[in-house]
Amino acid sequence: NAGVTQTPKFRVLKTGQSMTLLCAQDMNHEYMYWYRQDPGMGLRLIHYSVGEGTTAKGEVPDGYNVSRLKKQNFLLGLESAAPSQTSVYFCASGRDRERHGYTFGSGTRLTVV
Amino acid sequence: AQKVTQAQTEISVVEKEDVTLDCVYETRDTTYYLFWYKQPPSGELVFLIRRNSFDEQNEISGRYSWNFQKSTSSFNFTITASQVVDSAVYFCALSELNYGGSQGNLIFGKGTKLSVKP
Numbered sequence: 001n002a003g004v005t006q007t008p009k010f011r012v013l014k015t016g017q018s019m020t021l022l023c024a025q026d027m028n029h030e031y032m033y034w035y036r037q038d039p040g041m042g043l044r045l046i047h048y049s050v051g052e053g054t055t056a057k058g059e060v061p062d063g064y065n066v067s068r069l070k071k072q073n074f075l076l077g078l079e080s081a082a083p084s085q086t087s088v089y090f091c092a093s094g095r096d097r098e099r100h101g102y103t104f105g106s107g108t109r110l111t112v113v
Numbered sequence: 114a115q116k117v118t119q120a121q122t123e124i125s126v127v128e129k130e131d132v133t134l135d136c137v138y139e140t141r142d143t144t145y146y147l148f149w150y151k152q153p154p155s156g157e158l159v160f161l162i163r164r165n166s167f168d169e170q171n172e173i174s175g176r177y178s179w180n181f182q183k184s185t186s187s188f189n190f191t192i193t194a195s196q197v198v199d200s201a202v203y204f205c206a207l208s209e210l211n212y213g214g215s216q217g218n219l220i221f222g223k224g225t226k227l228s229v230k231p
Contacts, residue, residue: 033218040122042204042221054117058218085129092219102156102219 003027005093006105013081013112021076021108023091031094032074033058033102036067036087043090049074080110117138117207126195127204127230134190136205142166144210146186147181149165153201161203164188179186196228202226 004025011020023032030051035043043056047066055066061084065077074093080083088109096100126132138147149161172179172210176193176214184194192199206219 035221042117042223042225043219045218048218066183088156090143093209094159102148103158 004091004093004103006089006108008108009106010109011111013078015081015083015112017081017082018077018079019110020078021089021091023074023076023093023105024072025074025091025093025103027070027093027103028071029037029093029095029103030071031102032068032072033092033094034064034076034079035090035092036060037090037107038054038087046076046089081110083112086110086112115142115209115220117205117220117222119150119203119205119225121225122223123226124229125228125230128197129194130229131191131193132159132195132227132229134203134205134227136188136190136203136222138186138188138207140186140187140207142209146208146210148206148208149179149188149190150204150206151201152204152224161190168187192227194226197229197231200227200229 025073033048034046052071067075091105092102118137145166147164151159178191180189200226204224205222
């Protein structure tokens with residue numbers, strides 16, 4: 001019963017580098033989300049997915065791309081990292097429109113220098 | 114537009130005091146869900162409660178209680194007899210059923226940092 005697993009937990013990137021954050025859930029949830037958390041800003045939605053093969057933009061999608069090739073995995077990509085993308089990234093998954101409590105991963109702390 | 118406001122940025126109390134965290138929301142929807150999450154210093158987000166807009170009954174879970182009032186669009190959270198382990202950032206969040214353009218997306222408040230001192 002791992003729930004939602006995010007890898008890596010920490011990463012330091014140089015400006016312009018690319019990377020992919022992986023989110024994996026083992027609860028057969030349809031809905032998956034990527035949020036970023038910045039000091040004093042709460043959590044803001046980057047991208048989300050309502051099922052395998054689907055993705056959509058959230059509140060702050062610029063500079064990120066996502067893919068959901070398999071139901072259990074939701075990948076967040078940074079094509080060319082910028083210092084403004086320094087943040088803590090959280091993945092979450094949830095059941096259908098019944099809006100049960102979402103399960104969050106433990107977060108990835110990303111620093112772009 | 115949907116919005117969640119947590120006006121208290123930081124609260125500091127002494128152990129055993131009662132403390133209430135305020136949450137005010139705005140929504141166009143008649144069907145929506147409200148949540149509280151706890152983020153301890155370790156960083157993970159812990160689900161505390163979910164409430165739908167048709168259920169205005171207050172809820173109590175141990176030392177935690179929640180007061181939902183649609184008339185004032187508030188969903189306040191009270192910790193009774195606070196403990197040092199309650200020290201964390203607490204987030205209130207809203208999810209709209211019909212108008213949430215991002216299906217099921219949670220709109221978070223900016224959080225309230227609670228410090229409980231021994």
